[in-house]
Each structure stands twice: as structure tokens, then as C-alpha cells.
Amino acid sequence: MRVMMVRLLFAAALLAAALAGAPRRVLYVTHSAGYRHDSIPASRQVLEEMAGRSEGALEVVSTEDVSLINAETLRGFDILFFFTSGELALSDAQKADLLDFVRAGKGFGGVHSATDTLYGWPEYGELIGGVFDGHPWAREVSIRVEDPEHPAVSHFPPSFSLADEIYQFRSFSREKVRVLLSLDTASVDMNAENVRRTDGDFALAWCRQYGSGRVFYTALGHPEGVWLDPRFQTMLLNAFRWLSGDVPGDAAPRIP
Numbered sequence: 473m474r475v476m477m478v479r480l481l482f483a484a485a486l487l488a489a490a491l492a493g494a495p496r497r498v499l500y501v502t503h504s505a506g507y508r509h510d511s512i513p514a515s516r517q518v519l520e521e522m523a524g525r526s527e528g529a530l531e532v533v534s535t536e537d538v539s540l541i542n543a544e545t546l547r548g549f550d551i552l553f554f555f556t557s558g559e560l561a562l563s564d565a566q567k568a569d570l571l572d573f574v575r576a577g578k579g580f581g582g583v584h585s586a587t588d589t590l591y592g593w594p595e596y597g598e599l600i601g602g603v604f605d606g607h608p609w610a611r612e613v614s615i616r617v618e619d620p621e622h623p624a625v626s627h628f629p630p631s632f633s634l635a636d637e638i639y640q641f642r643s644f645s646r647e648k649v650r651v652l653l654s655l656d657t658a659s660v661d662m663n664a665e666n667v668r669r670t671d672g673d674f675a676l677a678w679c680r681q682y683g684s685g686r687v688f689y690t691a692l693g694h695p696e697g698v699w700l701d702p703r704f705q706t707m708l709l710n711a712f713r714w715l716s717g718d719v720p721g722d723a724a725p726r727i728p
């Protein structure tokens with residue numbers, strides 16, 4: 473009896489060790505059904521190198537194949553992450569599988585044109601928290617950190633400069649997401665062509681709870697230079713940790 477108990481405890485310890493050491497797996501989808509960003513190859517390299525430096529804590533599988541978005545494949549992943557564009561060819565069953573994956577407690581996220589995709593599927597815009605509505609500026613801007621406590625952005629100073637293409641959103645509400653980064657509108661020309669938001673609210677990163685799962689999105693990431701920026705890389709690595717549930721971070725919306 474005693475030997476049996478020791479064996480059971482030993483097996484449990486082995487299992488716990490295996491679980492603690494299990495890599496967090498990211499399925500990184502870079503299919504462009506619309507505009508294709510030149511920075512995609514660099515982005516894949518950056519995420520794969522990040523995984524390589526993680527000593528087995530993170531694995532990244534990059535793919536252009538959207539047929540991998542299905543319940544069976546997603547069972548092997550902790551995070552589904554998009555740098556996509558246009559109308560991805562997803563069946564109704566795949567769409568349901570994607571939403572179920574997040575609701576059941578996994579992570580979904582994206583960069584930049586991950587909001588410039590799947591316009592024909594309103595639930596997707598709801599999931600990610602906003603819909604691309606043009607990019608009024610492409611230049612160096614000043615960005616404010618709205619939640620210095622959140623692990624994805626806690627490494628940034630309260631305000632920093634970055635050269636990127638700056639998105640504007642529709643179907644976006646601070647009542648649904650927690651904004652982490654936003655544009656300091658004093659650093660841009662608010663009379664620029666295509667400025668449609670009248671409230672001056674240009675969120676550049678946010679997170680939210682979705683069912684039992686988590687969502688993280690940043691509008692940044694157009695040029696290769698942003699991907700090569702260590703500050704951007706740290707944001708994504710810590711976002712992955714948060715999306716995996718490995719580090720805490722409040723996702724409750726805050727209405728200013």
C-alpha cells in the first residue's frame with residue numbers, strides 16, 4: 473500500500489514537472505487575402521527566434537494555411553495569433569471552432585492588419601474588439617501607456633515615440649476592451665485626410681476577456697523596423713504569457 477502511494481506520488485510529481493515544463497504553443501497565421509505586408513517574413517523570424525530563446529517555454533508555428541484553424545488542430549495550441557488581411561476562407565464550422573477555442577479558456581490575439589480581416593463575419597470584429605477604418609498617418613508618433621500595470625506594456629515608459637502606420641477603428645468601444653496603449657493626438661495632424669473619429673480616441677493596443685479566454689491586440693507592426701524593435705518584441709512576448717494565463721493582468725474595461 474505504502475509502495476503504491478509512493479509510486480502514485482512519484483507519478484504525480486512527474487506529471488506536474490512535465491506540465492510546468494510544457495511549452496506554450498502559438499499558431500501564428502500570416503495569410504493575406506487582402507493587402508500583404510512586406511514585414512511578414514521578418515515577423516515570422518522574430519517570433520520564431522523569440523521561441524528559440526525561450527528555453528522551451530514557447531513554441532511558435534507559423535502558417536499561411538487557414539485550414540489549420542479547426543478544433544482538432546487548435547487542441548495542440550494555447551494561442552492563435554493573426555497577422556492576416558482580407559476575407560480568410562473559413563467555413564462556418566471553422567469560425568465556430570475559433571470562437572469555442574477562445575471561450576473555453578485559450579488565447580487569441582493579433583497585430584496590425586488582424587483587424588483588417590474577416591469583415592464579413594461580425595462576430596470576429598466583436599472578438600478582436602475593433603474594425604480597421606483607415607490609417608490617417610504613417611510617421612513617428614507619440615504613444616501613451618494607459619495601463620502601466622499590465623504585463624504586456626509595463627516595460628514601456630509612460631510615453632514613447634515609434635514610427636509606424638497608425639490605424640483608426642470603428643466598432644470599437646472602451647466599454648468592451650481595456651486599452652493598454654493609445655495615440656497622443658498632439659503628435660499628429662488631426663486635420664489629416666481620412667481622420668474620421670471625432671472623439672480623438674485612437675487606441676493602439678488593448679485586451680479583453682472573452683468567455684473564459686483572453687484576447688490581446690496591437691495595431692502596431694506595419695514596418696519591419698517595428699518588428700525589430702526590442703520594445704515591441706517584449707510587448708508580444710509578455711502578451712503571449714498573459715494570453716496563456718501564466719501571468720496575471722486585468723482585462724476589465726475602464727471608461728475614462
Ligand SMILES: [Zn+2]
Pocket residue numbers: 509584585637694
Ligand atoms: Zn499596414
